[in-house]
Amino acid sequence: MESSEIFSQRSNNGLNLKATELRLGLPGSESPERDNDLLEEKNAYSLCMLNSLFSGAKRGFSDAIDMRKSSNQQGSVAKDQTNPLNEKKKSQISGSAAKEQVVGWPPIRSFRKNSMATQSQKNDNDDVEAKSGCLYVKVSMDGAPYLRKVDLKIFGTYKELSSALEKMFSCFTISQFGSHGVFGQGNVCESRLMDFLHGSEYVLTYEDKDGDWMLVGDVPWKMFIDSCKRLRIMKSFEAIGLAPRAMEKCKSRN
Amino acid sequence: MQQQQKVAALSYSFPEEVLEHVFSFIDSTKDRGSISLVCKSWYEIERWCRRRVFVGNCYAITPAMVIKRFPKVRSITLKGKPHFADFNLVPEGWGGYVCPWIKAMAVAFPCLEEIKLKRMVISDDCLDLIAKSFKNFKVLVLISCEGFTTDGLASIAANCRNLRELDLRESEVEDICGHWLSHFPDSYTSLVSLNISCLANEVNFPALERLVSRCPNMHTLRLNRAAPLDKLANLLRGAPQLVELGTGAYTSEMRPEVFTNLAAAFSGCKQMKGLSGFWDVLPSYLPAVYPVCSRLTSLNLSYATIQSPDLIKLVGQCQSLQRLWVLDYIEDAGLDMLAASCKDLRELRVFPSDPFGLEANVALTEQGLVSVSEGCPKLHSVLYFCRQMTNAALNTIARNRPNMTRFRLCIIEPRTPDYLTLQSLDSGFGAIVEHCKDLQRLSLSGLLTDRVFEHIGTYAKKLEMLSVAFAGDSDLGLHHVLSGCDNLRKLEIRDCPFGDKALLANAAKLETMRSLWMSSCSVSYGACKLLGQKLPRLNVEVIDERGPPNLRPDSNPVEKLYIYRTISGPRLDMPGYVWTMEDDSAYLE
Numbered sequence: 001m002e003s004s005e006i007f008s009q010r011s012n013n014g015l016n017l018k019a020t021e022l023r024l025g026l027p028g029s030e031s032p033e034r035d036n037d038l039l040e041e042k043n044a045y046s047l048c049m050l051n052s053l054f055s056g057a058k059r060g061f062s063d064a065i066d067m068r069k070s071s072n073q074q075g076s077v078a079k080d081q082t083n084p085l086n087e088k089k090k091s092q093i094s095g096s097a098a099k100e101q102v103v104g105w106p107p108i109r110s111f112r113k114n115s116m117a118t119q120s121q122k123n124d125n126d127d128v129e130a131k132s133g134c135l136y137v138k139v140s141m142d143g144a145p146y147l148r149k150v151d152l153k154i155f156g157t158y159k160e161l162s163s164a165l166e167k168m169f170s171c172f173t174i175s176q177f178g179s180h181g182v183f184g185q186g187n188v189c190e191s192r193l194m195d196f197l198h199g200s201e202y203v204l205t206y207e208d209k210d211g212d213w214m215l216v217g218d219v220p221w222k223m224f225i226d227s228c229k230r231l232r233i234m235k236s237f238e239a240i241g242l243a244p245r246a247m248e249k250c251k252s253r254n
Numbered sequence: 255m256q257q258q259q260k261v262a263a264l265s266y267s268f269p270e271e272v273l274e275h276v277f278s279f280i281d282s283t284k285d286r287g288s289i290s291l292v293c294k295s296w297y298e299i300e301r302w303c304r305r306r307v308f309v310g311n312c313y314a315i316t317p318a319m320v321i322k323r324f325p326k327v328r329s330i331t332l333k334g335k336p337h338f339a340d341f342n343l344v345p346e347g348w349g350g351y352v353c354p355w356i357k358a359m360a361v362a363f364p365c366l367e368e369i370k371l372k373r374m375v376i377s378d379d380c381l382d383l384i385a386k387s388f389k390n391f392k393v394l395v396l397i398s399c400e401g402f403t404t405d406g407l408a409s410i411a412a413n414c415r416n417l418r419e420l421d422l423r424e425s426e427v428e429d430i431c432g433h434w435l436s437h438f439p440d441s442y443t444s445l446v447s448l449n450i451s452c453l454a455n456e457v458n459f460p461a462l463e464r465l466v467s468r469c470p471n472m473h474t475l476r477l478n479r480a481a482p483l484d485k486l487a488n489l490l491r492g493a494p495q496l497v498e499l500g501t502g503a504y505t506s507e508m509r510p511e512v513f514t515n516l517a518a519a520f521s522g523c524k525q526m527k528g529l530s531g532f533w534d535v536l537p538s539y540l541p542a543v544y545p546v547c548s549r550l551t552s553l554n555l556s557y558a559t560i561q562s563p564d565l566i567k568l569v570g571q572c573q574s575l576q577r578l579w580v581l582d583y584i585e586d587a588g589l590d591m592l593a594a595s596c597k598d599l600r601e602l603r604v605f606p607s608d609p610f611g612l613e614a615n616v617a618l619t620e621q622g623l624v625s626v627s628e629g630c631p632k633l634h635s636v637l638y639f640c641r642q643m644t645n646a647a648l649n650t651i652a653r654n655r656p657n658m659t660r661f662r663l664c665i666i667e668p669r670t671p672d673y674l675t676l677q678s679l680d681s682g683f684g685a686i687v688e689h690c691k692d693l694q695r696l697s698l699s700g701l702l703t704d705r706v707f708e709h710i711g712t713y714a715k716k717l718e719m720l721s722v723a724f725a726g727d728s729d730l731g732l733h734h735v736l737s738g739c740d741n742l743r744k745l746e747i748r749d750c751p752f753g754d755k756a757l758l759a760n761a762a763k764l765e766t767m768r769s770l771w772m773s774s775c776s777v778s779y780g781a782c783k784l785l786g787q788k789l790p791r792l793n794v795e796v797i798d799e800r801g802p803p804n805l806r807p808d809s810n811p812v813e814k815l816y817i818y819r820t821i822s823g824p825r826l827d828m829p830g831y832v833w834t835m836e837d838d839s840a841y842l843e
Contacts, residue, residue, distance in 0.1 A: 101610060102668070102749075103341075103342060103343065104338065104341030104342050104343045104748070105341070105668065105723065106606060106609045106639060106664050106666050107340070107341045107664060107697075107721075107723075108341070108605070108606070108609055109340045109341070109398070109424065110340070110341075110342060111398075111424040111452060112556070112557075112605065115479070115533065115557055116557075116607070136342065138346070146346055146347025146829050147346045147347060148345065148346050148347075149342065149345075149346050151342075168799070
């Protein structure tokens with residue numbers, strides 16, 4: 001199992017893709033609880049292309065991974081009303097006294113939440129975890145037709161973030177969309193898989209408070225969520241220029 | 255035969271011009287709709303002179319249909335995303351694009367003066383198109399919209415010579431450059447209302463000052479948080495006629511001249527009726543607004559993180575207050591004072607200062623709301639976040655305020671029971687709907703069984719919008735609401751054990767409503783398909799980020815469901831995680 005330390009191991013020459021290797025949160029790995037009752041039958045989506053998306057390694061179709069219900073900010077299906085409807089992210093990982101967060105509850109508009117979040121950060125840094133409930137940033141993926149938003153506060157480590165992002169953007173690898181929204185036929189699905197297997201690799205980058213684009217994983221998690229304004233899943237060849245700047249920035253900080 | 259002749263005689267007894275003149279006094283969409291139903295000739299006359307169109311769901315009708323029926327529209331209001339999008343329940347890219355509307359109207363309505371959008375996506379190109387297509391454009395209101403940048407605003411500023419109102423309330427604007435304001439030409443003097451409170455960065459303040467001082471009819475100005483307090487006095491001096499003001503961050507280094515200047519400037523604002531803003535309040539600066547307090551009818555302190563004593567001092571001076579938005583820092587003590595001092599209060603909203611904390615951080619309970627309900631006879635609109643409630647309190651509130659029209663209670667922890675009896679809050683909310691016969695909007699919270707829905711179905715006959723979360727036991731709950739609430743237009747439900755039965759049994763009801771949202775419930779894919787098949791005038795949209803729903807069994811519940819009535823068929827701009835259930839047998843394979 002990877003720990004977040006791996007992300008800070010970086011070679012000085014060019015990209016170190018292995019260090020940014022984002023793995024799927026496989027069942028049983030260090031990942032939040034999932035509600036296993038949700039799917040009546042386990043679907044064998046061939047999600048091997050997800051690995052090639054983020055790690056640059058080509059995997060075979062045999063690496064079929066069960067597609068689990070995304071357990072983060074997009075909400076959950078209530079099969080069992082007596083259990084908390086959201087996985088225990090914060091209390092498990094960070095050990096803080098902050099409440100489990102259910103998406104969209106209490107019903108407070110994003111504008112207000114974000115205003116209050118920055119206010120409490122200014123006033124009282126100790127209770128930032130508890131008070132500022134969420135921090136939504138936009139995530140774009142090169143080639144994807146639309147953006148997503150993710151709440152950085154519900155993750156405790158880079159690994160959690162990357163698992164969630166993989167799931168979130170996996171729908172782009174399965175042909176179910178098009179402007180008409182009608183499900184594509186099976187063979188179209190397959191050809192999409194082929195594209196990604198032979199296509200380019202991706203890396204995860206973010207725009208920080210200064211407006212610079214950095215590779216995700218350089219800095220300690222807390223520092224990252226404080227400075228991250230938006231995320232971008234970028235084709236790796238485009239990210240080549242980033243690493244040296246990221247290194248310089250790190251050095252100038254120290 | 256004779257009856258028909260009589261009706262015909264009546265219709266033709268007035269020339270068209272006279273009818274048109276009479277119709278011109280009728281502005282409400284509802285009344286206009288009624289007029290158009292009287293007879294064919296009235297329909298015709300009415301449609302040619304309708305100036306304002308309200309489209310509650312942009313996907314219920316196409317731009318072409320609107321244009322065809324109402325060729326002379328001057329003002330259009332469009333709403334896009336479902337309400338729960340405000341709480342991040344609708345994933346990005348869902349839709350609500352205004353572009354097709356703007357493109358069509360640019361050609362068809364050259365005289366268009368007003369565009370008001372809520373929860374829609376508008377691009378800079380669209381803003382540019384608006385700026386250049388409508389020569390007499392006057393009003394642009396973008397509430398909770400997104401997709402544009404300050405470059406788009408620059409285009410509006412540069413080209414709309416007759417612009418009167420620019421309101422960007424709570425929109426997400428990519429703030430590229432604060433100089434967009436400078437694009438208003440020096441000759442431009444017609445601004446009446448400007449709301450830039452959502453902008454993240456500083457605007458060019460000198461440009462703003464010049465703009466404000468050369469627009470003599472400036473009535474409403476809402477600054478953003480980045481607007482510095484020490485420059486506010488000067489701004490106000492340039493516009494003493496302001497009626498509504500939103501400050502920026504209400505804090506500054508403690509310098510006596512800043513305070514005295516500010517107090518003097520406020521003293522000069524004899525027309526001021528409404529205040530908002532107040533981010534990052536430094537309490538010692540609050541007395542600067544005292545000169546205007548007695549005239550204030552509207553006060554929004556919902557971003558002001560100041561404690562109860564300071565709030566009490568301030569609000570205690572505002573005896574004319576009709577609307578108060580405040581954080582729960584006001585506490586029960588502050589609400590007691592409000593009940594005693596502000597007898598004209600009509601609307602109260604109390605927001606949580608620490609919604610994600612585990613325990614109460616303030617002494618605000620159900621008692622505060624009870625006090626206000628007792629002391630303020632005109633109170634009819636409430637939004638209240640708290641952590642505890644009792645049936646007794648709700649009962650008292652209901653009996654005190656039978657004139658309540660909007661009641662939204664949010665008990666922060668889902669499924670919280672009556673803390674005294676540990677029972678559900680069914681009877682409390684039951685009392686609300688029973689006594690408040692004109693209730694139009696209701697949001698529920700706390701521990702609730704199917705019984706509360708039985709009460710709602712029985713009594714809430716005027717209810718138009720209902721929001722439900724973490725409530726109910728079975729389909730019976732949903733059935734009560736759908737079968738009993740005659741005037742229901744919008745129903746939004748999350749995390750409730752409602753499934754197929756109630757929905758299918760009341761399918762016809764759905765065509766009488768604007769929309770239904772259900773997320774994290776138990777509605778199966780099969781039921782969605784059936785609804786989509788059987789009700790062609792509904793769009794049944796399944797939102798499911800797990801992938802195509804037909805890869806899972808029909809009995810599998812969908813993540814989210816959005817059903818709305820429409821005469822324009824399924825929409826074509828859906829993202830990959832939204833499927834419309836169509837009446838298409840090939841698709842159902």
